Amino acid sequence: MVKKKLALFINGYCGEIVSQFLSGFWPNLEENTVDVYSFCAFPSFIMKEDEMYGEMNIYNLPDLNDFDAAIIIANGLDYLDVCNELSKRCVENNTPYIMTGIKADGGHFVMSDNVVGTRQLIESVIDDLGCKDIAFLAGGRNNIDSNIRLSIVREVMNSRGLHLPESDEEDDTRLYYSNWEHQSAADYIHYIVSEDAVPEIIICANDELAMVSCVELEEAGYRVPEDVFVTGFDNSYYAKIFSPSISSVDQNYSEVGVACARLIKGIFAGETDLKEVVVQSKYCSKESTGGVSEEEALAIRKNVGKSQFTDISRGTDFSRKISEIERQVLASKCFEEIPDHLNKAYDMYDHSEKDSFHIVLDARYKKSIEEMRDNFKAYEYSDTFDVVYSRENGNTFKPCVIDRHKLVPVIDESDKNRYFLFAPIHEFGYTYGYMVLCDDINCVNTKNKVKEYEDNLSVAFGRVVQTLRLNDLNKKLFEISQTDSLTHVKNRNAYDQKEKEYDSWIANNGSSLCFSIGVFDINNLKYINDTYGHEKGDAYILNSCQFLCQAYKHSPVYRIGGDEFVVILTGEDQAHKYEIFNNMISKMDELENSDESIERKVSIAGGFSDYDPDFDKTFSDVFKRADSLMYLNKSEMKAKRN
Secondary structure (H helix, E strand, C coil): CCCEEEEEEEEHHHHHHHHHHHHHHHHHCCCCCEEEEEEEECCCCCCCHHHHHHHHHHHHCCCHHHCCEEEEEHHHHCCHHHHHHHHHHHHHCCCCEEEECCCCCCCEEEEEEHHHHHHHHHHHHHHHCCCCCEEEEECCCCCHHHHHHHHHHHHHHHHCCCCCCCCCCCCCCCEEECCCCHHHHHHHHHHHHHCCCCCCEEEECCHHHHHHHHHHHHHCCCCCCCCCEEECCCCCHHHHHCCCCCEEEECCHHHHHHHHHHHHHHHHCCCCCCCEEEEECEEECCHHHCCCCCHHHHHHHHCHHHHHHHHHHHHHHHHHHHHHHHHHHHCCCCHHHHHHHHHHHHHHHCCCCCCCEEEEEEHHHHHHHHHCCCCCCCCCCCCEEEEEEEEECCEEECCEEEECCCCCCCCCCCCCCEEEEEEEEEECCEEEEEEEEECCCCHHHCCCHHHHHHHHHHHHHHHHHHHHHHHHHHHHHHHHHCECCCCCCECHHHHHHHHHHHHHHHHHHHHHCCCEEEEEEECCHHHHHHHHCHHHHHHHHHHHHHHHHHHCCCCCEEECCCCEEEEEECHHHHHCHHHHHHHHHHHHHHHHCCCCCHHHCCCEEEEEEECCCCCCCCHHHHHHHHHHHHHHHHHHHHHHHC
């Protein structure tokens, strides 16, 4: 049986929600039936626009026509236009899909009912705790979940004769939009403390905002819950073991996962009727509002020391691994070296027999290095990719090129359901490629492991582009500095450098050297310049140089002066140097008697000298003999013309 392919779109910053979802979803899939391709981005409101495009481009990677179904966890994506675009693509490709949190046309819908849990929270806050001065620390202005929670809080408060501002412009001490950023939440706490405007309770749009608020309040001298109450939303793992444990609304996302698994089974069985499933949320009172912590949290806290040591140890190893990967990537002197350097890094730290991981670069990455230009576009991918590292089931595979539709370079045939998490490798708006983490459904919730991987690889590959381009530019500048601008043969700088090399060879191992020097001077250049102009003179120099290069095809030619050239002769050119020169003289005589234009009637004098290890102490010694013989030949040619 061929397994089905399922695309899952998630926000990595909502790792707790995703983890809860997968804890219900994964065990309820039928065995040996489906591989899940999870596309994960870490978008943030503080990102610049081009960086945001580069980050969320990972959602454009899959061709949904290649998938049997898709799930969009819209609660976490937090960008309505992205959710709408994904659902539109599903419809256009006839790919059945499920949306969580947001209802979209043409797809199934699973929702955690924020309303019930939020209503329980605010009623408990007012009726049981007696709070009247209430502040709401919101998420994003356009986030549907945050706005639903805000609207229910405001509705219940109004029914009790209490007031919550309609906007933060009315009173930003009682309504504040954090955009889900920790620093923004901290800034809010500092602000209300400085204004002496701390309320009786702060209702936060999620647990992380609540935990940040508790920390900042206590550092400012306010105790939670003695001086101020704090609540959150999500009932996350860390909120349970936090001190104080956070009173929160459990969205029951594991049940959302269970519901999605059931719908997926129906989709794969051919069911076409669209379904809507609502999962109830509930308010859980804990220590941050004066309640008692759950036994589960108390048991977890007892093991915090042990788990903290394990986390620190593993985190240290992981950080070392990441640093070594970055170091090895940056050590690459050309694109072709990157795979070998990555292998060195992973061989040093990866010892798991079953480990599977892949790094795949967009074809434009290599092309941009070769062409010395930015040919990236943020919101698209190429049709082909360069696989620079591929490890599957403990086996490392050679670099290769894959088609975009393949996505994962190597997949072992397996009966078990597989989980592949894709995260972008990019810098600002430049999409470099992506990485694939395999078979760890909790990886996105493991201390931001995926984000750390992404950030370090993105920086490393970004620097490689700059370094290799700089190396290439320096190489080209060096070549320019060594090249004659008119004739494009090597110039005086290159000749002087070569002379130093030969002097070193002569000093260290002169007896083994075998070379000759040919010195050549163009005749009649001054006459042509004075009579026909320098443009004709330049053409004459160029034709003479080409004539010389064609004669001594296997030896480097240097233009060391306006009309003077040197050829360092080795091999066949050295053995037949006089025969070649005599052929040159014959051809020059033919040109002299032809109807060719003046600039094509090449005339060159030449002289040759062989290196003698018993006599020559420097390269210049050989040159001087050849130069003297060239001037003797020049005099003979002049006398012959007269």
